[in-house]
């Protein structure tokens with residue numbers, strides 16, 4: 584996987600709210616790692632593919648929705664590694680879209696299953712059946728949510744050598760956040776779930792920490808730093824947005840030149856700015872926010888938003904950097 588931007592840069596963010604309240608904010612630009620295997624998807628796949636080679640697996644199978652960044656990233660990585668890939672897609676309706684077209688072009692087999700079957704994707708029996716159908720394939724959970732994924736995200740903190748009071752990160756499956764916390768070396772961590780009712784994700788963080796403790800590769804005597812979740816900034820649920828979020832993202836782009844995605848990083852930065860305004864993040868603090876990527880989703884989101892006379896203003900500006908390569 585060539586053309587990697589690693590380590591990703593850490594960029595100071597100039598924003599009127601940050602300067603008015605005397606809080607210094609930096610962003611770690613993991614969105615710039617790779618045009619397809621962007622952000623935390625690259626982090627979560629790197630050791631999964633290492634495991635694939637070590638275990639002599641002859642293919643890879645993973646799960647996702649019809650617009651999944653994780654499926655696109657995994658399909659591309661499988662293509663580059665020259666191994667067959669099966670993309671298990673949620674929903675058996677015969678839809679297509681640029682993400683699924685790209686996955687098909689990588690040579691991956693697209694296997695659409697009903698939403699009811701998809702709901703069983705982590706059950707032992709369901710997995711055993713897939714193992715029979717695809718012997719010797721590495722099966723990666725949805726979103727790369729396994730210990731190998733966590734391990735890749737621990738590496739993010741190895742690239743951070745400054746002193747920060749707070750590390751902020753968006754959350755889907757909590758894999759990235761768990762890796763950051765396990766990477767430690769900074770006093771406190773704040774996770775922003777992109778889903779409604781995201782408090783359950785703290786259970787995922789605990790599970791990953793226990794699993795990491797038991798793992799030979801990750802075990803350490805280290806005491807985890809303080810961490811907590813801020814569940815207020817979901818904007819109605821996963822993949823849902825509100826006009827104030829889109830307006831915030833457009834102004835943030837004008838002020839800082841940093842493009843945010845509507846599903847994850849936009850919600851996190853909205854939350855961070857709001858917490859600073861409310862004085863919950865105090866003057867004099869140094870904050871590092873992780874830009875986990877997701878920019879390729881802007882085009883599809885804009886198709887939905889334009890029907891409501893809304894638009895993410897920088898679709899064109901990011902399009903050049905975040906196009907799927909021709910295969």
Ligand SMILES: *Cc1c(COP(=O)(O)O)cnc(C)c1O
Nearest residue numbers: 755756757758759847875876877
């Ligand atoms: C997938 C994704 C996440 C979610 O990461 P988890 O490790 O599942 O919590 C966050 N941000 C972006 C941009 C993503 O694409």
